[in-house]
Amino acid sequence: MPRRGKKMLNSKRTPILAPPPAQKEYQIKIVTEQCDGCELCVEFCPCDVLEIDKESFNSRMLHYAAVIDLDACTGCRQCERICPSVSIFVLEKDIAQEDSS
């Protein structure tokens, strides 16, 4: 039997710090020929990064998704997971590594 009191009396705690500044840059790529314009990525994005481009068409005469506010992207990849036609994906780049090298 493990002693329960020993773990509870341990006073070591990790300090609560402010979250580190953003060190990654995100790039959203959209395969426009594959996109059906179903608006699921627009609906599921928590930061309103995407929108359906109502002015342009792909070769199947469908409107496709477009990036309107890339700076708001947090890289949660919800759009990449939900997309039913697998036409959107997120690439991430580490800024800190590039500066040091």
Next chain:
Amino acid sequence: MTVSNDVSLPDDYPEDHPLHGRLNLNRFIFCAGCLIGTAITAITSCLVERGLTPKDYAIVSGIGCTGRSSGCFKAPAFHATHGRAIPFASGLKLANPDLEVFVLSGDGDLFAIGGNHFIHACRRNIEINVLCNNNGIYGMTGGQCAPTTSIGDFTSTSPYGNIEPPFNLVSLAAAAGASYVARWPGYDVLRLKGSIMAAMDNPGFSFIEVLAPCFTQYGRKNNLGDAVKMLEWLRKQVVIEKNCPPHDAEYSHKNGRIVCGEFVNSPREGFTQKIKQLRETAQKKR
């Protein structure tokens, strides 16, 4: 605006895509917004995360909307006859026990014509992973009443409302003896992927029900709107519960309550291992 008349899709994704070389781009023929494509992506990304090459796994699907999904995989993928996806997959697994076999099929295929095969695969505990895309209707053939249609729903063969009580797929699989049973809504991809990973770890029959509502047939007949509105309609009903016994997993659109979660996770010895032991004992007796 310049539009070319020839419809030509690229053959494969760009090389920096995480699923490059795993999917056929021009075979995604589903309605815009149908969550079948999401289930395909979830399975493929789980296989990529496990480091499995297309030689290590096989996909089997039956007939129907979800049955067309086998063409999307750049892997050994088989489009079996109606309702016979599970017998086909059992044969594959028995012939090559090292193979990771997935069955991705619809509710009409697995539970209407293939219901008998399903319960006996559960009983034998064959090491295959079955994903059922439950849309509650026969989508491809024109929206007929399916064994998973809820009471009171309007379909093209029940214009005054359905009077037959539906199957509760989770209770059915658990009662037949499946060793891993889960149910997730199709939009909750992170939990679905975790469940697929657990199903690959499980030595035995694993069943995952994916709720993917059909807005083309079911939504139109019941005035539920387009794909996005229908997902909101589903999200209001879904309740996620931990450690819920499978016979309490309620599934009813009428009460507005669909219990999701992981219901059974009790690994036991699989069928191919038993066959191996039987073969060894038989050879000793000779």
